[in-house]
Amino acid sequence: MNMQLPIHVPEIEEEVCVSETVTEEQITVPENESCVPVSHMKFIIKKVAELLQTQGIPCCECSKTRYILSPLSACIDTVNQYTLNIICPYGKAAYRFELTVMPEEKPAVNLPAETYMTTAKGGE
Numbered sequence: 001m002n003m004q005l006p007i008h009v010p011e012i013e014e015e016v017c018v019s020e021t022v023t024e025e026q027i028t029v030p031e032n033e034s035c036v037p038v039s040h041m042k043f044i045i046k047k048v049a050e051l052l053q054t055q056g057i058p059c060c061e062c063s064k065t066r067y068i069l070s071p072l073s074a075c076i077d078t079v080n081q082y083t084l085n086i087i088c089p090y091g092k093a094a095y096r097f098e099l100t101v102m103p104e105e106k107p108a109v110n111l112p113a114e115t116y117m118t119t120a121k122g123g124e
Helices: 038-054
Strands: 002-009 066-071 080-087 094-103 114-123
Touching (some): 038 080
Antiparallel strands (some): 002 114, 066 080, 080 094
């Protein structure tokens, strides 16, 4: 599976519309990564989980599922690669995706917040 989706990360004071099934406690993001802020990566993971749920991955509906993000590339340029492991606590399935995250070029019309282009590749 290979998906490309733009994710607009809203300002902190803006109302955020993401899935209620994924909580902050379910997501593990490395703290030492400075290319993309941790808060933005957590938001991106929530949006990816929301999309994967609509694609039929049942673990993304469970409140006990863990999302573990690990860097695959060093923070050198604007393209960052990660492994996203989605782990079912009941041992039914474990999914692994490669995420490529890069800031999107700002268009002539100013967007209200930062936008990242995320490519998810992989599956079971």
